Amino acid sequence: MKNYDSKDTICAPATAPGNAAIAVIRMSGEKAIEIAGSIFIPRKKGLKLNKAESHRMFFGQVMDGEAAVDEVLLTKFVAPNSYTGEDIVEISCHGSPYIQQQILKLCMDGGARIARPGEFTLRAFMNGRMDLSQAEAVADLIASNSAASHQIAFRQMRGHFSDRIRALRSRLLEFAALIELELDFSDEDVEFADRAKLVALLEQLEVEVTGLRESFATGNVLKNGIPVAIIGKPNVGKSTLLNAILNEERAIVSEIPGTTRDAIEDVISIKGVSFRFIDTAGLRESQDVIETVGIERTYEKIRQAAIILYLFDVSETSLEEIQETTNDFRQHLGDEPKRLILIANKIDLMEEIPHHFRELVEWETIFVSAKRKENINLITDSLLDSVNLSSQEENHAMVTNSRHYEALAQAAKAVEAIKDGLEQHVSGDLLSIDLRRALHHLGTITGQVTSDEILGEIFGKFCIGK
């Protein structure tokens, strides 16, 4: 991270780039209100921006000298009650990139500079407006693509997660104090810590840490999208199906290039829940090219996905073949709960839909025609069924950040080591090493321990102006 001069007034678009109905330009710093006042003419006669009330919106025009640039709504926030803790002005203008450019240019002419990635949040953090895990949640919030992940990020930002960790940490601290007591005062008449109670406390801690760690799977899935795999033999219509689903929702969020060229993923949002179709590169190739998806690759996809759509040509596939294949897949499902949904394609080729299939296979079966886009809505409904958002209790803390997950994993390891130590009657001075380690790792989440690496990583993640 380079040296940020926190005295500068900074500005940047707060909305995503591109054409949109409106856009918001945000400006923060000592001179924000002064600069805005010099380029903004309020409709209401006689209103002076520097004297106007905080947290109010004003209608008016942004002027470039004599020429009006745009009609805008301007919101004023006076320090310290703002996102960054500094004076902030937000200008809602029309969404054209040209207008945004013009307004930014005027701000810079007035003495502001373009904000660096994450700089607004960095200032918020530096001014004590949020702790580390809250700051990270903001990055998540900005990047969140779906209602569910938005909820998690929002809760985390409000501190639920850090409260939980703090509570865990303070209990561990109590434990550590008990151990230290018997070390430093062993020659005096002190009562020793009750080992059985310590073990009980550790077990409780383990349950909590494990719970939080497991929530990572859910939390991460909700944040990044539930992984879905479409598998099936060549020419059963996988690519057509994918396109049909994508078109059905008309909500392609993005194509995410993965670590390898092949690992293309399509993410769609269905009613606020993200689904991530993994490894769709193979599916996108032209029908003429013989698909080369090997069986190993299929297994790999099964392993990665939470929901597996097994597509087959209902007009050509025997019941035995389906049973054989699904039994084979079963071996590769692993321990985690996964859904396998059979998609019987090409019903357009059949005279009658073989509904008896449903009774004959144990897996949920949906009959569709990808080509004619028939019954695709049944698939999306079924996908949605996989996620019961209401089960995510409002106050349930959830881990969505991989650094937090790593810290919890390390803390869990340390707790495990303490338990082992207690079992083997390891002396307190050695126990305390692992105790301190656990405390340290929990502390890295709430920011009670700091190092420049962590900060560098966190603030590098932020996008400009968010």
Added chain:
Amino acid sequence: MFDNYDIIVVGGGHAGCEAAAAAARLGSKVLLVTMNLGTIAQMSCNPAMGGIAKGQIIREIDALGGLSGIVTDHTMIQFRMLNRSKGPAMWSPRAQSDRSLFAAKWRQELENIPNVHFWQDAVTGIIVKSGNIIGIKTGYGIEIYSKAVIVTSGTFLNGKIHIGSKSFTGGRLGEAPAFGLTADLLEYGIESKRLKTGTPVRVDGRSIDFTKMTEQKGDEQPGRFSFMNTPVLKHQRSCYLTYTNQKVHDILREGFEESPMFTGRIQGSGPRYCPSIEDKIDRFSERERHQLFIEPEGWSSNEFYVNGFSSSLPEGVQYRALKEVPGFEHARIMKPGYAIEYDYFPPVQLTMSLESRHIKHLFLAGQVNGTTGYEEAAGQGLMAGINAHRTINDQEPFVLKRHEAYIGVLIDDLVTKGTNEPYRMFTSRAEFRILLRQDNADTRLTPIAYELGLADKERMMRLERKMDIISDIQHYLAVTNVEPQTINHYLQGGNTAGILQKTKLERLLLRPQVSLKGLIANDANLARFVHAYSGEEMFEECIESTEILLKYAGYLEKERENAEKLNRLENIPLHESIDYLSLHALSHEAREKLQAVKPISIGQASRISGITPADISVLLVKLGR
């Protein structure tokens, strides 16, 4: 009448003695000024050195070339290694001392250093010229000049003694306090506060019935504090344990209304971990008894110290309550317990080299910095002596880091966090205590001290020899196998599984049930190998260190890595010229604290109380990290 000295040391307690010795042995011309040359190195409190964390400090002082360890070894009447049943980081040497021999030996050691001179007088003021201290003023109206001054005046500054409703001025019972110096230091902007500590009754041993108490003997194979060739104890005196009871507590309660503590006549804060007996029964009223530890004052003394019975209640109440304690039914008190209030100078006003921020070349060490304990005082005295010498010779300050020594933890804590109660060292104050063991104080510190010029050639050669022997034995254990038939008898006897095929000795040593001595006793080849070294004077220590290094190798490695990480923050310097008050991103509290402490590194800044990680991030961002 007086030469110009390099360094004047004010006070002749543990801090003053170490300071004078260190500075003089580094080459400075030192004058030790004390109010009474007859009470040099007087133990004000109990006649014991060391204990948990404190014993480690004495070992460190010795490894650095200080004298406390040597003096203790020559004058102890009992030695115990505490916490043997715990891990090696907790092993803590503790000695009962002969109070008068201890003081005499220190005096003799100081007199053996040619450039230590003595002068009996009270220091009442300092002489300052353009921000530098240049000398002292004394009670006899004399001015003595020097390049630096080290103040180690203990509890004597405006000392006030309390016994029941009576109070009178005094530095120790029967000794006058020192007036004037505090007031003079305040003139230069130094802040002072009050602290309180206490001490128990001394009882005539001829009136104690020891048969009603539990005897506590010294170790069968007593150890030593010094890494040098100091004498080993042949005979020892015992200590005794006894307990208070409800009746004792009831009598003590009768005196509460006359207690200077409870009536608010004592303003200074006392140590929470060393409370008076009245404090204990007041705060822990549910406890039916409290342990008392009876310590002899010397080889031939009949005076006994009743550790755990510290009190400032009226002497009559102390007496009546004590007589209800088993063994003290017919006790005759020789000296009453008392509380003492004294001035200290909050140590955040010092730099890491213990130099005042207000007056250049003025150093403070020991109880005046808010600590308690002989060991803490001696450690500071040694460092102040070294640094005063280095400062007047334009050398870099000598600062020990937290992962290098308890002395480093001590001074960093004092200077960084300050203290509101008498500060005592605990092992838990150290982040990496398994690295700060009593057995490796020499490997940690002697090479540094040798470079400083404080540890002599002989000390360094002993260390090198010890390291060689340890490494030889380590190597042997790492490469040599033992046969099942040789060792299984021993293993199974210790409730651990026998081996099926020949196995490296080093691997066996990793088992908790196996000791190096056990292996030596059962494996003739190993015995033959180590026998070659058995004539070495440090043989026992070598065996002990080898075992620790092998047995705890995993932990040690892990902790070294962690220390390394911490050290990275220690190595990000913060320049003294930073104006924290202008950093508005910092909280108001952080700005003021940082401005006051002026930390030398990000690591130190992070330890200041009230400094949050967010503040540290602000500093890192400021530094462009």
